[in-house]
Amino acid sequence: MSPTCVLTDSTAQFPVPAFPGRDRVYSIPLHLHANGMRYEKSEGLRAADLPASADAALDPRVQPPSLDEFQAMFAHLSQFYSDVLVIVHSAYLTKTFLHAQAAAGAFPGPARVQVVDAGTTATGLGLVVQAAAAAAEENRPAEEIENMVRAMLPRVYSLFCIPGLTYMHRAGHLGLAQALVGEHLDVLPLYVLDHDQFMPTQKARNGRALVDLLHEFILEFENLEHIALLQGVPPFDSETRALRERINEDYGPVAMSEHIINPALAALFGPHSLGVFVLQGE
Secondary structure (H helix, E strand, O other): OEEEEEEEEOOOOOOOOOOOOHHHEEEEOOEEEEOOEEEHHHOOOOHHHOOOOOOOOOOOEEEOOOHHHHHHHHHHHOOOEEEEEEEEOOOOOOOHHHHHHHHHHHOOOOOEEEEEEOOOOHHHHHHHHHHHHHHHHOOOOHHHHHHHHHHHHHHEEEEEEOOOHHHHHHOOOOOHHHHHHHHHOOOEEEEEEEOOEEEEEEEEOOHHHHHHHHHHHHHOOOOEEEEEEEEOOOOOHHHHHHHHHHHHHHHOOOOEEEEEOOHHHHHHHOOOOEEEEEEEOO
């Protein structure tokens, strides 16, 4: 029986498709509801299928994995691993962490299950999971891997540009009036996901101003280990191109990856969102 595996959720996106310990990483899916239909494992619905504004008729919503689904996954993994380290997206976004925690508390074993709230999502979550998987591949003790992950989390920073503010309203993060006015004015609001809550920072009036604000955010960090960009649908092509050029000028060769928003994230933030994730060096 292998010592440790890592269980994450379907919002995770990995900078490197093949990484050390990849075969030890498992994913539990979120489910989507839209247009009166339930999409198991988010399958059958693309991010591009969702409207820019959270249309009341389509009513896109995200359903976290249930306690039973987590317990079934724990039971399956315990056949092969002595420890299961669960690392899921921020508890502020859905009840996935709470369900995982409750399922772990009631799980009779034989595997030991530990649950960590990553405080981020998408590539921010993927970076943390990759590091944990690499440590598991080295057969390091589960407790040591968990401590390493918790020490890493304060070095992961997440910034989102969310034009579809009605998605924020549906998730309970914003009042309806504020969301409707923001969408009507075509503002580009920026939010930092910090300490498990969205903190509004600034608003950009156009694409050029958005690049300036994203650039200022990245410049706050001197020692960068990785930068990841999350593109919406349709993508911010010209803005991300300009941002890449500035990053190359400021930092030279630095590990950088780009990703397209997946359906679960699109249902949370809106399909035309943009994310920037920074992993600060130790």
